[in-house]
Amino acid sequence: MKKRFLFQPLYFLFWLVFFVALKALFLGYQSAKAAALSADTLLHVFVYGLRLDASATAYLCLIPFLLFAIGSLAGARFPTDRLIRLYTGVMVVLVALLTTVDLELYRAWGFRLDATPLQYLDSPAEMVASAGSAPVAVLCLLLTGALLFSWWLYRRLLGRLPALPPRFGRGRAALVGMLELILLVVPMRGGVQQIPVNQSDVYFSSQPFANHAAVNVPWNVANSLFLQNGGPNPYQFMADTTATRTVQALYSAASTGPDTTHLLRQPRPNVLFIILESFTAKLVGCVGGEQGVTPNLDSLARTGVLFTNLYASGDRSQKGLVSLLSGYPNQPTTSIIKYPRKTERLPHLCQSLKTAGYSSHYYYGGELAFANMKSYLVTAGYEQFTERNDFAPAQQNSKWGAHDHVLFDRMLRDLPRQRQPFFVTAFTLSSHEPFEVPIPTKFPGTDEASRFRNSVYYTDWALGRFLRTARKQPWWDNTLLVLVADHGHPLPNNDTNEDPGKFHIPLVLAGGALQPAARGRVVADLGTQTDVAATLLTQLGLPSESYVWSRDLFQPARQPFAFYCFNDGFGLITPSGTVTYDNVARQLIWKNPASVPGTQLKQGQAYEQASYADFLQK
Structure with missing residues (x-):
């Protein structure tokens, strides 16, 4: 028996x-x-x-x-x-x-x-x-x-x-x-x-x-059979050559001269890249959102460089990660991060900065295995990782991992020992569902929108607490701080899936490495997460040619634009307005205002077709 x-x-x-x-x-x-x-x-x-x-x-x-x-x-x-x-x-x-x-x-x-x-x-x-x-x-x-x-x-x-x-x-x-x-x-x-x-x-x-x-x-x-996305391209709207030409026109600069904007006091500052979970512009006062939810970020923006018209490329953390760190567009119904063989062929800020002598460390209070992020980050060449298992259970919320102030405290202990110049990336998580915060709530209400608002307020509180101590550290004067959201959020207005308000996010450059003349600058030109990589590398004097889907936000564009995708469709924003399109129904969802030219829909279709073709070929 x-x-x-x-x-x-x-x-x-x-x-x-x-x-x-x-x-x-x-x-x-x-x-x-x-x-x-x-x-x-x-x-x-x-x-x-x-x-x-x-x-x-x-x-x-x-x-x-x-x-x-x-x-x-x-x-x-x-x-x-x-x-x-x-x-x-x-x-x-x-x-x-x-x-x-x-x-x-x-x-x-x-x-x-x-x-x-x-x-x-x-x-x-x-x-x-x-x-x-x-x-x-x-x-x-x-x-x-x-x-x-x-x-x-x-x-x-x-x-x-x-x-x-x-x-x-x-x-x-x-x-x-x-x-x-x-x-x-x-x-x-x-x-x-x-x-x-x-x-x-x-x-x-x-x-x-x-x-x-x-x-x-x-x-x-x-x-891979279960996740297979090998073609043919489901977003074939026009001849490939036409799509390519249309996209190239979108990326063409208004002038051929080099970008003469110089924000930094030294060529090789430390780079502290902080990605804020779900930080929708709707709750960030400095970019036109509600006042009083993010007082620390708003205060920092007044002494840094603020981008008021930046949009997320997608609506998931793993998609935002690839867009920010590799300058790569999103895919409507999947994400390239699910395919390690493809992500190995992407450029990455960590790799670019490593060639310039930067050390690196990635901080996340949750599990790095989430959505296959770890394979992407390991391939990128990060030298050290801090994740959920490095924190005591008492320091974590019920679902995702370490609270944001705990993550920032760990960084404050580690950064004095980090070899300079460093490229340190940190990803917060407390403003993710279920929106649990370890401090008294600021805003009344127990509904989901109120809990989300309080979670954003808590992360901003933790950020302010971190900044007050960081400014006293020797490494601060030689550090460029990049603060940007991984994506927006439907809350608190319950935006529809395609609404551009759901994708509007803040981007702030700050820190001791900024020149005094750059402080308080506001950039209102349209851009997306994919543009952050080229913008940063240009300021550091490093090559960005391999980031073909990224453009320098300080280089005037012939036609500024922001492209984003959702499941299963896309939106394209230009100074003329916004068009959104449903890939399943194969029809326009809406355009605002009605005077948006018909060519803008073709531009969005060309971008989706060309970027997805590139994804298939990786």
Whole structure:
């Protein structure tokens, strides 16, 4: 009896060991790259990779565990052992085949196997060409070796399924089997944490190969099939050449001369880049919002450079992150951050500043694995990370993580020890639902809008508390502070999904590194989050050519514009007004004022088409 009910744990162990062995096979096949890794890094490949290995194992165990429970209830007449062996044999062949194909494709393509090969199914000649130089004999030998190893491992760990003792009730046996089936939920989602496991959980190194080696291939293939966005472009409104020309016209400058705006007292100041969760302009007084909600940000804006007409590119944190740090547009129904292979090809402020000698640190009170942010940030080259697990539970709210003032306190302790010049990025979270604050509320009411308003007030309070101490620190005089929101919010007015008011956000440049003449400057030109990267790099005297979707906000534009997208549509704002468009209905939602020229809709369609085509090609 006891031996029979060890079958399910041992079956789980079989797949887990098999995946670890396949990971070793991958490292052996890529021996030249693996040799460049330290022993400690190689060990971490296996340790970090276990979460995806366990998740893939749990999915593979679902059917056998269900068969086990059914067989326990049905008795000897049900061919449980035979069915489990048949299923296992098919799955082993499939997994081994995927792994073997991945060995050579990684060498040729530089990324782990995902759904990409499916695009070649209708063009066999290209598929053959891609594999033309592969050592077929060696790969067949390795495939055979993997299959033989799995056969030996199965016999060693499992063998034949022991029969149910005659006096043990079938109902009880089936119940035990079902309980073990239910427990698969834990490894399937990577643990009991709030966010299910994703590629971010195995990204641990600044060396891309180490991160790639930790990925589980079957899990990666299944995940990419689920998230597949390989084309064709669903936003094909016009000829690609026409779309490209239209977008290029939007990015053309009013003059060809260089930007002569100089805000900084020195060429290489520290950069403290603070991203404020959900800081809609509707609650920020200095950009026309409600008075009294953000007194510290409003005060800072009066002594810094204030951008009053900036718009978020999207409506999610992960989308704002990519737009701000990589100057890259959003996608209407997905986000490039979900695809590590694509984000590896994006430029990043951290990378650009690293080449100029900057050290780096990323602070977030929540879980970095959220929405695959960690893989994006690790690839960007951040040297240090501080996240939820680095804070005591008593310092956290009920859902997301450390309160904002706790995050700022940690930064105040760390920044004096950060090598200068530094690029430090911090992302707040307290103004995210459920809007919990650890201080007495400022505004009355328990409705959602009041709680949101109080959460923004709290984050501003925490920011002011941070700034009062930071200004006394030696590093402050040589620091440029960038304050910007990750996105806007429907509250407090319950804006519709496409309303431009939902996307209007503040941007403030401040800090001791600003020239006295720059303080109090107000920039009213239209811009989006994607423009922050080029604007910052230009001020630092660093190249920004790789940020092709970003423009310097101090360089006068021939036609200022702000493009944003929502699910599933877009808006385009120009000095003439705003147009919004529904991609599903394929129709204009509204334009305001009515005098907005018809060409503006074509400009928005061209931007969406061209930017999504770029996303597909990454």
